[in-house]
Amino acid sequence: xxxxxxxRLSRRRRWAPLALLAAAxxxxxxxxxxxTPAAVGVTVPVGQVSFYPQQVGLTWTYLPxxxxxxxxxxxxxxxxxxxxxxxxxTATQLSGRGADQTWYRVTGAGGQRLLGFRKPGVTVSLNPAxxxxxAEAAWRVGLAWEGQSSVTVLSDDxxxxxxxxxxxxxxxxxxxxxxxxxGTFDVWVVTRQISDDVGGLFPATQQLWFSPYVGEVRxxxxxxxxxxxxxxxxxxx
Numbered sequence: 183x184x185x186x187x188x189x190r191l192s193r194r195r196r197w198a199p200l201a202l203l204a205a206a207x208x209x210x211x212x213x214x215x216x217x218t219p220a221a222v223g224v225t226v227p228v229g230q231v232s233f234y235p236q237q238v239g240l241t242w243t244y245l246p247x248x249x250x251x252x253x254x255x256x257x258x259x260x261x262x263x264x265x266x267x268x269x270x271x272t273a274t275q276l277s278g279r280g281a282d283q284t285w286y287r288v289t290g291a292g293g294q295r296l297l298g299f300r301k302p303g304v305t306v307s308l309n310p311a312x313x314x315x316x317a318e319a320a321w322r323v324g325l326a327w328e329g330q331s332s333v334t335v336l337s338d339d340x341x342x343x344x345x346x347x348x349x350x351x352x353x354x355x356x357x358x359x360x361x362x363x364x365g366t367f368d369v370w371v372v373t374r375q376i377s378d379d380v381g382g383l384f385p386a387t388q389q390l391w392f393s394p395y396v397g398e399v400r401x402x403x404x405x406x407x408x409x410x411x412x413x414x415x416x417x418x419x
Contacts, residue, residue: 231412233318234294235397236272236287238262240412242397243364244405251363254279255408266297267307293317304343305336312350315392321370326353333378348378360391360399364407367393374402 230237243255261273266286275284285299288311295311308331316327328351335343356371369391376386388402395414399407 231395231414232289233394234289234315235395235412236260236274236289241410242407243409244401245363245408247400247404247406251408256281256405269297271297287314291317293320303338305338307334307336308332309334313352318394321354321394323354323357326351328352346379348376351375355389362399362406362408364399364409367391367396367399367407369393369399 231240238260240260242258244258245251245253245255256276256278258274258276261275261284264271264273264286266273269288271286271288273284273286275282283299283301286297288295288297293313294315296308296314297311298305298307300306310329310331312331313327313329316325328349330347330349333344333346333348335345337343351374353373354370355373358369358371360367360369370393372390372392374388374390376388389400390398390402391400393399393414396407396410
C-alpha cells in the first residue's frame with residue numbers, strides 16, 4: 183500500500199471539517215445503526231408552529247431519496263433557544279445512523295440565517311450569517327438572493343483547523359405540490375449553488391423543497407420528509 187505524503191495528508195485533515203457544511207447529514211450513513219433515534223411522541227398545537235418552524239419539541243424524520251421506508255431514519259429535533267458566538271439563536275439537531283450535528287440559526291423579519299453548526303469535536307462559524315431563506319412575504323417564483331461568508335473551523339481545544347470564504351446563491355425555481363412518505367405538500371422548489379476558495383469541497387448545485395409551517399420536505403442533501411410530530415397551517419397534510 184502506498185503511503186500518502188505528509189503534506190497532502192495534512193491538507194486533507196485541515197480541509198475535511200469544511201465539507202460538513204454541505205454533506206453532514208449523510209456522513210453517518212455508513213456508521214453502525216444500533217442506536218436509531220425515534221420521533222418524539224408528542225403533538226405540537228398548530229397555532230404554535232411558525233412559518234419557519236423552530237418551536238421546542240418539533241420533530242421531523244427523513245430518509246435518503248429512494249430508500250425503503252423500513253430503513254432507519256434521520257431525526258431532526260428543534261432544541262430551542264441557546265447562545266452561539268455570543269448571540270441568541272435557535273438550535274436544531276440531526277441524529278441517526280451515527281450522525282450528530284447541531285445548527286444555530288436566527289429567524290426574524292428578514293428571514294432565516296445560519297450562524298454556524300457543531301459536530302463532535304468541531305465548531306463551524308459563519309460571518310456574516312448565511313442567508314438561508316428570505317422574509318416570509320418575499321417568496322415567489324424567480325426570487326433570487328446571494329451572499330458570502332467567512333468560514334472558521336475550530337476544534338474543541340480552540341485551535342483554528344481551517345478558514346476560508348464561501349459564496350452562495352439561491353433561486354426559487356417553482357412552486358408545486360409534491361408527495362412523500364410524510365404527506366402531500368405545497369412546496370417552493372429552490373436551487374442552491376455554492377462555491378468556495380478552499381479547494382472546491384462544496385457541491386456546486388443542490389435542490390431543496392421548502393413548505394411554509396412544515397420546513398424542508400426535501401433537504402439539499404436529498405433527504406425526504408417521512409414524518410413529523412405536528413400539524414401545519416394551511417391544510418398541509
